[in-house]
Amino acid sequence: MLSHPLERRNFIKLCAGMSAAFGGASLLSTPAQTAPPLLQQAQNKIDNLKIVDLKYLEMKFPGKLPVKWNSIIKSGGGTPGMTQMEIHTNQGIIGRSLPKGPRSVAEKIFKKIKGENPFFVERIWDRMYRENRKPVAKGDYIKAMGSIDIAIWDIIGKALGLPVYKVLGGFQSKVRVYAAGGYYREDKSINDLADEMEGYVNDGFRAVKMKVGGADFNTDVERVRVVRETIGPDIDLLLDANNKWYAYDAIRFGRAVEKFNPFWFEEPVVPDDFAGCAEVKNAIDIPIVAGENEYTRWGCRDLIVNNSADILNLDTVNAGGITEYRKIASMASAFHIPVAPHGDPHMAVHLVASIPNALIMETYPGVQSQYNPALKLFPVKNGYIEVPNFPGIGIDPDPADVKKYAK
Structure with a gap:
């Protein structure tokens, strides 16, 4: 620390002497740098x-x-x-x-x-x-x-x-994922549900999500029990109520399924019931997830200040895109809250790979594998995917698919 005026003068004289010793190159100023021609050409392209x-x-x-x-x-x-x-x-x-x-x-x-x-x-x-x-x-x-x-x-x-996650500043090159499914269908039995969840595990997933709240109370509890017994204790089981219940109903259901050790309980109450979500969070021992119906950092702020969730799952697109979601993730990290983006994984994967408090990412293998031949699934191994290493986001369609399927 050069606090005394004489000390500062001596430092300047020393630098001047060193400058002379090095052929007159000043250590106190940097001459204008000229970029190599190829780099300058690339810079001009970006600028224009x-x-x-x-x-x-x-x-x-x-x-x-x-x-x-x-x-x-x-x-x-x-x-x-x-x-x-x-x-x-x-x-x-x-x-x-x-x-x-x-x-x-x-x-x-x-x-x-x-x-x-x-x-x-x-x-x-x-x-x-x-x-x-x-x-x-x-x-x-x-x-x-x-x-x-x-x-x-x-x-x-x-x-x-470069892939977008490297432009953003990568945190990880592999991302943990879960298989979202477990919907209700007219001809779908509980055993069919269990077979579906087991199929995801056989495909490499170590976390699976099923819907709850669409059947009567006892049937839904039984659905959770059968799935847990089918996939075993080492696979994470996520429950999604899609904002079905009032707080007291969600608490009752949560207590009934706690013994099956769910990884999380998603959107248990209506989206704008921040206090109700906090009530559920404080009443049961299952992590509560909320946020997919919120927008921007200000929606994130409302969830946080109301103590509404253990994990935030705002949607990457709905929340305002990658630019805004990085602010959301930073805000959440200040409160030690992880994020797990809702929605299409192709829109979320580069975001998730660039932030330290990303917990897990949603995928839809049951839908995308069968009904979208132009957007390939991420190969899953031991519950993780490799982040795409193509320049950009990595969703450019094959020209042959465009020719075949474009309207």
């Missing part, structure tokens, strides 16, 4: 990269989705397909994501960022959020923002020739 257009790729696949339901919503029955958002640049790089929310909302937002350099991703996110009549904190607007944000990260990774 611009967002120019928004398009969509739609693909339809053969077959019919099975009709299934959770505790509150019936789905399926239609033609399987996939939509990809495409953000085009002036240099031919196309950023892709699997979008959520109405296309009309995304098109409106896109007008605010057209012409921006994708590398200014923080400014882009802020501009999308704030340059509205009033900032919108929830709903389709944030879903559209998240869809655009992930496509922009895809551009950045491709421009640098």
Whole structure:
């Protein structure tokens, strides 16, 4: 510490003497550096990269989705397909994501960022959020923002020739995953459910998730018992109520299945009942998961300050994309809360690989393996997947699949 004026003068004289000894090169100033030509050329390309257009790729696949339901919503029955958002640049790089929310909302937002350099991703996110009549904190607007944000990260990774998790700053190259399934179906018995869960284990998963709340109390408890006995004590069993119950019902159910050692109890009460979720959390010995119906860091903040969850599972797209989710994860880490992103794993995997408090990632092998031939499953080994090492996000479709399935 050079606190005395004379000490500072002596230090400057010493540096001047050393400068003379080294041929006059100053140690107190750095001359302007000139980048090698190839590096300068690459820098110029990045500096001149611009967002120019928004398009969509739609693909339809053969077959019919099975009709299934959770505790509150019936789905399926239609033609399987996939939509990809495409953000085009002036240099031919196309950023892709699997979008959520109405296309009309995304098109409106896109007008605010057209012409921006994708590398200014923080400014882009802020501009999308704030340059509205009033900032919108929830709903389709944030879903559209998240869809655009992930496509922009895809551009950045491709421009640098790196997978996005390495651009973000990697934390892990393998990610723990669970198989999400266990839906209710008209012709599905408890033994069929057990066979489904056992099939995921045989495919390499060490954690499986099933739905609860869609049958009567005793039947649902029996479903949990049979699945636990089928998969054994060493496989993690996750329960998802999809916001079915009031707090007292969720507590009653949680106490009834505690003996089967669930890994977690997800969304036990309606999404806006922060106090009820906290009540469930404090009443049972199963970790409570919540957040997939929340948006942005401010939704995360509300869950945390209300002590509503042990684990946060905001959706990567719905929460506002990778840019926003990293803030969410940082906020959660300050309270020693892990995150486990809900939703499509292809949208979450690079985020999960770049943050230290990611617990586990959701996958849908039962649906994606059978009904989406253009988006390959991640191979699972001992409960983990390797993070894709392609430039960008890694969801670019095979041209042969586009030719075969595009509308």
